[in-house]
Amino acid sequence: MVREWAGESERDRAVEEYVERRLRLPRAATRTPRANRPAPAALETTLLLGPRGSGKTTLLRHLADWAERAPVARLDLAALGRDGGKPIDALAALVFDLNARKRDFAPLAFPSFGLLAIAVATEVDGAARESAVRDMERALGNPPADRSEVLGRLAEAAAALGAPALVRAGLLLLPEWQGGWARLRTRLRLARLRRGSSQQPAGTFLLALNGRYGAQEEGERQRAEAVLFQAFVDDLCRAYEGRRARRRTTRCLVLLDNVDCPLGDAFLRLLLEARKTANASDPLVVLAAAGSYPDVLRTFPWGGPPQPGGYPGRWVADQPKFVPQRVARGLRVGQLRDLHRHEVEQQAERTLRLAGRQVPPPHADSGVKWLGWVVYELTRGQPAATARVLAALLAHGGGLPWEERLRRAFEPDGDLVDELLERLLPIGASRELVRVLTRASAAADLAQAGTARTLWAEGDEAVHKDFDDFCADVLRTLHIDTGDRDTDGRTETPHPMLRFLLLRKLAATPRTAPPTAGPTVTPADGWVAAHTALRAHAADGASPGVAAYHALALGDLPAAAGYLNDRFERGSPQEWCTELCRLRRAPVRTPGGALEGPPWEHYEQLVAFLGEGEIDSRLRTVTRLLAASWIAPEPPDGAATDRAGDPYRNPLGDPYAELFGEIAARFRTLAAHTGSADWYPVLLAKAAQYEGKPW
Numbered sequence: 001m002v003r004e005w006a007g008e009s010e011r012d013r014a015v016e017e018y019v020e021r022r023l024r025l026p027r028a029a030t031r032t033p034r035a036n037r038p039a040p041a042a043l044e045t046t047l048l049l050g051p052r053g054s055g056k057t058t059l060l061r062h063l064a065d066w067a068e069r070a071p072v073a074r075l076d077l078a079a080l081g082r083d084g085g086k087p088i089d090a091l092a093a094l095v096f097d098l099n100a101r102k103r104d105f106a107p108l109a110f111p112s113f114g115l116l117a118i119a120v121a122t123e124v125d126g127a128a129r130e131s132a133v134r135d136m137e138r139a140l141g142n143p144p145a146d147r148s149e150v151l152g153r154l155a156e157a158a159a160a161l162g163a164p165a166l167v168r169a170g171l172l173l174l175p176e177w178q179g180g181w182a183r184l185r186t187r188l189r190l191a192r193l194r195r196g197s198s199q200q201p202a203g204t205f206l207l208a209l210n211g212r213y214g215a216q217e218e219g220e221r222q223r224a225e226a227v228l229f230q231a232f233v234d235d236l237c238r239a240y241e242g243r244r245a246r247r248r249t250t251r252c253l254v255l256l257d258n259v260d261c262p263l264g265d266a267f268l269r270l271l272l273e274a275r276k277t278a279n280a281s282d283p284l285v286v287l288a289a290a291g292s293y294p295d296v297l298r299t300f301p302w303g304g305p306p307q308p309g310g311y312p313g314r315w316v317a318d319q320p321k322f323v324p325q326r327v328a329r330g331l332r333v334g335q336l337r338d339l340h341r342h343e344v345e346q347q348a349e350r351t352l353r354l355a356g357r358q359v360p361p362p363h364a365d366s367g368v369k370w371l372g373w374v375v376y377e378l379t380r381g382q383p384a385a386t387a388r389v390l391a392a393l394l395a396h397g398g399g400l401p402w403e404e405r406l407r408r409a410f411e412p413d414g415d416l417v418d419e420l421l422e423r424l425l426p427i428g429a430s431r432e433l434v435r436v437l438t439r440a441s442a443a444a445d446l447a448q449a450g451t452a453r454t455l456w457a458e459g460d461e462a463v464h465k466d467f468d469d470f471c472a473d474v475l476r477t478l479h480i481d482t483g484d485r486d487t488d489g490r491t492e493t494p495h496p497m498l499r500f501l502l503l504r505k506l507a508a509t510p511r512t513a514p515p516t517a518g519p520t521v522t523p524a525d526g527w528v529a530a531h532t533a534l535r536a537h538a539a540d541g542a543s544p545g546v547a548a549y550h551a552l553a554l555g556d557l558p559a560a561a562g563y564l565n566d567r568f569e570r571g572s573p574q575e576w577c578t579e580l581c582r583l584r585r586a587p588v589r590t591p592g593g594a595l596e597g598p599p600w601e602h603y604e605q606l607v608a609f610l611g612e613g614e615i616d617s618r619l620r621t622v623t624r625l626l627a628a629s630w631i632a633p634e635p636p637d638g639a640a641t642d643r644a645g646d647p648y649r650n651p652l653g654d655p656y657a658e659l660f661g662e663i664a665a666r667f668r669t670l671a672a673h674t675g676s677a678d679w680y681p682v683l684l685a686k687a688a689q690y691e692g693k694p695w
Contacts, residue, residue: 345372
């Protein structure tokens, strides 16, 4: 069973703290004492942006449970939309959740909303409906006595014309109905109409609320929707006025999931407009989550188009707090970051504890740090991938060692790769798009793959458009954005975990035909086809470093090492080390991600050709250095030399970093033979990077 760890990471707690400052929960439900909490900021709608698998839904579910003592409502607008729901259905569900009785909170009444609910749910002719909506508009700003008059007229009309169950559900929201006078005025009519009808509960009202009104013309429907949303906000404002305000110290929390679906887009637009036109500050704390930028924000006056290459609200890497960016009055946008390494370690610690003593501990000085490091290197903190990888490791029975569990986790005959791709790729991604993305994963970034026309066999324009749309949206590629492009790569660079999964498909799926009829590509399988095409494209484009990268991915170590050796002592030592970093991140052809045998054996097989004939001593050292660092894990980052624009990493070739000593020795050998005082200290510093263990 996959545990999502919602609310347990520092990331989730930072969002919880952000909501708490605005919500003002009863003292017993808060994490911090009331006296130590700052005064709540101005109320705004906060959009929480995060790609698929970033934990938005589980976080909203956690926040709903955490704030259960307050008036709280959580809606999955995508699910309501799939059931045919409309904005009024969603608003009705929201109202009934906020109307629930709470131990520490006086009940909320929604008289204006109840009136309009009756008006739109009652089957009347067009003129009567128009009159009802006009009455509602006038009553919004009038004293309660005027509302009572409208209530009586609408209730009697509704009882006379039908739909008593809908009327009863709407009347439950009205405090006057509980007083008895409205019940007395309509008791006889309702009793007669109730005979023979089902006793429909209030919850059923949510699905049937706009069944009749939905058949009306579009203009009237939109007008009624706008008025109903205004009534909802007006009711809440009035509930917090006067003497009631002293009793209501807690605001209302509204959690909206999947607001980027059609229903969510319409609902968010209506809610933003209603809050904008309200005369007073309403008591709503709204947190809306989306996996893509909602269309409403591209045109709505509060939002605006996304920033080139990204979206507003990037979570700064070293920022412990959740600080959404204010994009306009009343609207903030904040992106949900991936987990940090120490947060992954916390999950790893619990995984080791659950495994118990029947599983041998890792062969590392600190099993927790080792497992947290290796999982983080694979997933880079992607929440869904982290949870599922740890669950897969735990699922292997018996006393299987941890390194063997890692080796088996991503094997082609397992389910984990397909499950994670289903979780991380866009909903409804076609087989053709997945096939194209699998082939494109051979490149360090998708833009490089898109320009290599020899990589593509298909001429399907629709598939190419889907690929282009995918590349252009960082929320689809799950692009890592720390603010340092030299580390993160171009905006078309996919998340390392997503690329790792696609590469597993590429390594495991043979091709029956070459991708082109050209003479330069005669491969037998997809891995060779893709890297051969990209290597040729780089050579034609005078990009020898990229050509060497794909040569190494094809297993042509002599060609890649020859390029690196030719670059030695040309330019700066930092530039040479960056070239080495870029090359060592070339993917290794392993269907499951891990090598078949011990890393030392694989290393000796790679460099066995050095024993044949005479080879220059420096080239021999560079070749051994590249071979060892290619299959070894990444060392701790060197800020001046490791910013290669390629965040891809695979620690499974040498999960215990057994080759680190060999790499450090080769760097020291190069340092001893260089004739440059500028190169000597840089090479020794690189050797020091590989001393010790990366965890």
